[in-house]
Amino acid sequence: MSFKNLAERQILKAQAEGQLDNLEGEGKPLPARAPGSLDTAAGMRIMADAGAVPREIELKKEIDAQRLVVQKAEGTPDWKVAMAKLADLQLRHAIEQEARRKFFT
Template identity: 50%
Template sequence: MIRRIRNLIERQMQKAVLEGKLQGLKGEGKPLENRPEDAFVSAGDAAGFRMMAEAGALPEEILIKKEIAAQRNALKAAKSDAERAPILAKLTDLELRYNIATEARQKFMKN
């Protein structure tokens, strides 16, 4: 079954190439960007996130992920426990918010 679908997709792509429908696309002739963070996101979600980002709209999860990365960098730079405590508290809050947003999106997509 999967082989048939793969063959169908290949035929459709070859047809589009022959008709010139795949020419002049953004990034044509360049390798795909390396996105290691997409390894932990389903292909459909990754494509949706990428389209939203290109349109200038980012989902809450991505915004929170960026904040988490910034807090982790701040945590690495912190020199004392007194500096680390508020950063850890903020990081914990952000991770909780990220998990809630992820779960909400997954529940929404199932319904």
């Protein structure tokens, strides 16, 4: 028996037993697929559901917050310090992205 037939039989059995009724998201369209490979997207989703946030995502949030700091500091002596911190965060983010790409290839 092929995997396809086995999977189809399990789905039909679950439907007959009502195990697929009233599931979260039932009747709603599937969410838009994230750019990138499916395995990476699936891994990120599993981590998000478990409450684990990759360092790459944390850095992205820090970058967004730092951009606001840079905008507010424009024209003041603190602007250079804020820009240096933003550049550092962007570099770290790029390193994390590259490490993830290398890990998955």
